[in-house]
Amino acid sequence: MTERIDHTLRGRWTSTAGTLPPHALTWLRERIGLGDVRTPGRAPAVPESALDDAARAALADVVGPGFVRVDRDSRLGRAGGLSYLDLLRQRGDGELAVPDAVVLPASPEQVTDVLKACVEHDVAVVPFGGGTSVVGGVTALRGDKAAVIALDLNRLDKLVSVDPESRLAVLQAGLPAPEAERLLAAHGLTTGHVPQSYERATIGGFAATRSAGQASSGYGRFEDMVEGVRLATPVGEWRLGGAPASAAGPDLRHLVVGSEGAFGVITEVTLRVRPRPRVERYEGFVVDGWARGTALVRRLAQDGVLADVTRLSDVDETAVSLALSGGWKTAALKAYLRARGVRQPCLLILGWHGADTAAVGRKRAATLRGHRVVSLGTVLGEAWRHGRFNGPRQRDALMEVGVCVETLETATHWSRLTELRTAVRDALVDALGECVVMCHVSHAYETGASLYFTVLAARDAADPIGQWQVAKAAAGEAITGLGTISHHHAVGTDHAPYLEAEVGALGLDVLASVKRTLDPTGVLNPGKLLPGGLASPGDR
Numbered sequence: 001m002t003e004r005i006d007h008t009l010r011g012r013w014t015s016t017a018g019t020l021p022p023h024a025l026t027w028l029r030e031r032i033g034l035g036d037v038r039t040p041g042r043a044p045a046v047p048e049s050a051l052d053d054a055a056r057a058a059l060a061d062v063v064g065p066g067f068v069r070v071d072r073d074s075r076l077g078r079a080g081g082l083s084y085l086d087l088l089r090q091r092g093d094g095e096l097a098v099p100d101a102v103v104l105p106a107s108p109e110q111v112t113d114v115l116k117a118c119v120e121h122d123v124a125v126v127p128f129g130g131g132t133s134v135v136g137g138v139t140a141l142r143g144d145k146a147a148v149i150a151l152d153l154n155r156l157d158k159l160v161s162v163d164p165e166s167r168l169a170v171l172q173a174g175l176p177a178p179e180a181e182r183l184l185a186a187h188g189l190t191t192g193h194v195p196q197s198y199e200r201a202t203i204g205g206f207a208a209t210r211s212a213g214q215a216s217s218g219y220g221r222f223e224d225m226v227e228g229v230r231l232a233t234p235v236g237e238w239r240l241g242g243a244p245a246s247a248a249g250p251d252l253r254h255l256v257v258g259s260e261g262a263f264g265v266i267t268e269v270t271l272r273v274r275p276r277p278r279v280e281r282y283e284g285f286v287v288d289g290w291a292r293g294t295a296l297v298r299r300l301a302q303d304g305v306l307a308d309v310t311r312l313s314d315v316d317e318t319a320v321s322l323a324l325s326g327g328w329k330t331a332a333l334k335a336y337l338r339a340r341g342v343r344q345p346c347l348l349i350l351g352w353h354g355a356d357t358a359a360v361g362r363k364r365a366a367t368l369r370g371h372r373v374v375s376l377g378t379v380l381g382e383a384w385r386h387g388r389f390n391g392p393r394q395r396d397a398l399m400e401v402g403v404c405v406e407t408l409e410t411a412t413h414w415s416r417l418t419e420l421r422t423a424v425r426d427a428l429v430d431a432l433g434e435c436v437v438m439c440h441v442s443h444a445y446e447t448g449a450s451l452y453f454t455v456l457a458a459r460d461a462a463d464p465i466g467q468w469q470v471a472k473a474a475a476g477e478a479i480t481g482l483g484t485i486s487h488h489h490a491v492g493t494d495h496a497p498y499l500e501a502e503v504g505a506l507g508l509d510v511l512a513s514v515k516r517t518l519d520p521t522g523v524l525n526p527g528k529l530l531p532g533g534l535a536s537p538g539d540r
């Protein structure tokens with residue numbers, strides 16, 4: 001939990017190659033026909049920095065010469081995010097976009113001055129928080145600019161103020177989540193925001209992408225927590241949010257939250273915070289079949305009694321978890337479930353947070369009242385909690401042995417949830433052939449829920465990048481018209497082509513107008529959010 005990002009090491013999450021147990025390898029060979037493809041280990045090419053001396057000097061004037069870095073490791077360390085394609089590129093497959101320099105400002109004022117210098121010297125700016133984007137959000141694209149910098153917000157790492165009476169905290173944008181939580185814990189407070197990328201992602205990154213954490217049912221999505229923002233833009237600073245609620249026109253904070261660095265750089269976020277729970281209880285349950293499972297989660301959401309963490313796996317994801325756990329305990333569990341009449345087990349993890357055991361007990365009783373689920377006890381729930389940040393480590397290990405492994409997510413209304421799940425699943429299977437597609441619901445609302453897919457296939461050694469691009473495009477087409485292109489990963493470069501289908505041509509024009517106002521020369525994060533940057537509506 002305390003691991004700080006090592007910016008020199010971006011090709012994997014872990015510093016050592018992970019390993020898979022032998023039974024997992026055997027299972028993979030059987031299920032996806034895994035051959036002997038290894039992840040390439042070539043060092044990616046790093047071109048000469050295109051940042052000219054005048055631009056470098058202007059930036060050094062703002063942040064100090066030691067904080068304008070043009071060395072290979074610094075630049076390579078901020079070359080792209082952590083999608084499967086990013087990881088392949090960082091390991092030497094395909095072309096990697098490397099920033100010309102890394103600039104590390106230490107204050108909101110310095111961020112504004114860096115932007116001014118970049119406008120003056122025709123330099124594109126990619127805001128860089130934890131660099132955990134999985135949609136190409138931090139790809140170092142320069143657009144039509146002479147050079148591109150990664151604007152690393154690492155040094156904006158302070159808890160600025162706390163108002164315990166109002167339950168508000170002002171946090172600087174570069175704070176990684178564990179550090180933000182450590183600082184808030186000293187005041188008995190928490191954000192409750194725990195995404196799987198918790199160990200590395202930052203407060204500014206969460207706000208910029210409308211992130212959703214594993215306990216979103218209890219604490220809300222990140223945008224629900226944002227009371228105010230401080231934004232540095234090329235045309236000056238913009239501060240928003242001074243009241244708990246307001247009827248002063250449209251809520252402009254939502255032009256900033258989710259703006260993915262294309263409208264400005266978030267330097268501070270005022271967050272609604274909560275008392276830190278003293279007791280957390282996680283429990284595993286099994287429901288018979290996807291239809292019954294989603295009906296149950298829908299009832300809980302619509303009755304307002306969802307557990308703080310609510311995660312329902314489909315039959316495939318449950319089967320894979322059981323297969324990979326292996327051993328006599330799994331065999332005994334399967335026999336037990338059969339005896340209880342469960343034919344198609346779907347694993348349901350529920351977690352409740354509270355001030356004390358009695359409070360947690362009351363919440364648990366409210367969730368479970370009147371529902372038929374088979375409890376597997378807290379051991380399974382605790383196992384989930386223990387392993388909940390393991391996804392990226394397992395991905396490292398899977399990549400090592402030649403697996404094409406990636407996730408994608410969407411959301412839709414309850415009435416279309418199963419249709420969407422089937423459409424995405426079928427599209428992925430059609431595109432990839434022999435593969436495993438698993439799905440779970442981890443964020444539920446009164447009107448619908450998210451779907452999160454994990455895909456495993458044998459990597460195509462000849463064209464690994466093309467293999468996933470085809471599958472991702474097929475999934476994108478399947479989603480269009482049925483659900484959102486992103487429930488919490490954001491748009492980045494990867495989803496930009498699908499944004500028009502979701503918000504309409506007029507929606508894109510509105511976004512382009514905002515961009516033109518805040519970033520008239522288009523230095524901010526070219527190619528992200530808006531396809532091609534959209535300097536003017538006519539450019540589309």
Ligand SMILES: Cc1cc2nc3c(=O)[nH]c(=O)nc-3n(C[C@H](O)[C@H](O)[C@H](O)COP(=O)(O)OP(=O)(O)OC[C@H]3O[C@@H](n4cnc5c(N)ncnc54)[C@H](O)[C@@H]3O)c2cc1C
Nearest residue numbers: 129130131132133137195196197202204205211212261266
């Ligand atoms: C293994 C893994 C698991 C993940 N799990 C989840 C999950 O459970 N829930 C979830 O919501 N997401 C998840 N993500 C996606 C990612 O972690 C989130 O999008 C996160 O919010 C990004 O935060 P970051 O600080 O790493 O931002 P970055 O990756 O650095 O940046 C993301 C985008 O925001 C922009 N940006 C960053 N900081 C700022 C700023 N201060 N001002 C303006 N723009 C900025 C960047 O330019 C980029 O476009 C996961 C990613 C990985 C790799």
